[in-house]
Amino acid sequence: xxxxxxxxxxxxxxxxxxxxxxxxxxxxxxxxxxxxxxxxxxxxxxxxxxxxxxxxxxxxxxxxxxxxxxxxxxxxxxxxxxxxxxxxxxxxxxxxxxxxxxxxxxxxxxxx
Amino acid sequence: xxxxxxxxxxxxxxxxxxxxxxxxxxxxxxxxxxxxxxxxxxxxxxxxxxxxxxxxxxxxxxxxxxxxxxxxxxxxxxxxxxxxxxxxxxxxxxxxxxxxxxxxxxxxxxxxxxx
Numbered sequence: 001x002x003x004x005x006x007x008x009x010x011x012x013x014x015x016x017x018x019x020x021x022x023x024x025x026x027x028x029x030x031x032x033x034x035x036x037x038x039x040x041x042x043x044x045x046x047x048x049x050x051x052x053x054x055x056x057x058x059x060x061x062x063x064x065x066x067x068x069x070x071x072x073x074x075x076x077x078x079x080x081x082x083x084x085x086x087x088x089x090x091x092x093x094x095x096x097x098x099x100x101x102x103x104x105x106x107x108x109x110x111x112x
Numbered sequence: 113x114x115x116x117x118x119x120x121x122x123x124x125x126x127x128x129x130x131x132x133x134x135x136x137x138x139x140x141x142x143x144x145x146x147x148x149x150x151x152x153x154x155x156x157x158x159x160x161x162x163x164x165x166x167x168x169x170x171x172x173x174x175x176x177x178x179x180x181x182x183x184x185x186x187x188x189x190x191x192x193x194x195x196x197x198x199x200x201x202x203x204x205x206x207x208x209x210x211x212x213x214x215x216x217x218x219x220x221x222x223x224x225x226x227x
Contacts, residue, residue: 001171006154031212042202042218043155050212088155094212098162099170100145104154 002027004091006103014111019076021106023089030094032065032072037105038085046074046087081110114139116219118203124225125193133188133222135203142208144186145170145216146178148199155202161186162208193226200224 003026013019023032031050035043047056049065049072056063062075072091076083086105092098116137125131137144145160147170157170161180175197177189186205190197201222207214 033213033216035216042221043204043216045215045217048212048215090155092212098143098160098168098208098213100157100160100213100216101171102147102155102157104152 002091002093002099002101004089004101004103006089006106008106009104010107010109012109012111013079015081016078019079019083019108021074021087021089021108023072023074023091023103025070025091025101027093028069029091030069032069032089032091033100034063034072034074035088035090036085037088041085043088076108079108079110081112084108084110114217116203116205116217118201118219118222120222121220122223124227126227127194128192131190131193131224133190133201133203133224135186135188135219136184137186137205137217138184139205139207139217140183141205141217142183143213143216144180144203144205146176146186146188147202147204148172148197149202149221150199158188158201193224195226198224198226 033048034046037043054065060077086107088105090102146158147155159178161167203219204216206216
């Protein structure tokens with residue numbers, strides 16, 4: 001079945017450092033979504049990428065979707081303590097398949 | 113306020129005692145879904161529904177049932193719960209945009225313990 005691998009599993013940074021998490025799918029995706037989950041909270045949608053090679057920015061966050069639509073990344077510039085949480089990617093094959101498969105997430109901790 | 117609600121938020125039960133976790137959304141979303149979250153395993157989709165009376169299996173459907181009789185509600189049923197179903201459960205909903213889902217809104221979660 002479809003698998004979505006996400007690395008690293010954990011990342012600890014000093015405040016102000018950059019952070020990147022990577023997502024790789026075993027199959028071509030129609031779209032990929034990114035979520036953030038704060039400790040004790042529920043996942044919150046960040047963004048959706050649909051087009052091959054797409055790059056989207058949200059303030060200090062940059063999201064990329066690979067040309068082959070099998071990989072994606074989330075990059076945070078100059079991390080802040082408010083960035084702490086687990087970041088998940090989730091992909092779908094589309095067409096008649098609406099199943100959404102999540103990566104296991106990357107837990108980001110930020111040292112002030 | 114647009115939201116997804118789940119009840120109960122916490123439940124401790126015993127093996128074999130049937131239970132239902134309710135999920136409701138007030139955004140007129142077509143797509144609804146159930147996930148379980150376990151340490152080290154992330155979020156795994158149990159079932160999803162594209163509209164009323166249309167449901168399909170996710171990655172881990174065994175031991176669960178769902179129904180979608182109304183657009184706003186998507187209950188998760190455990191006919192005979194077992195300890196390996198102890199987990200944190202999330203319901204989510206979204207609009208459908210053609211062949212893909214749009215922004216998914218998650219409920220607050222239900223922490224289930226099966227003894």
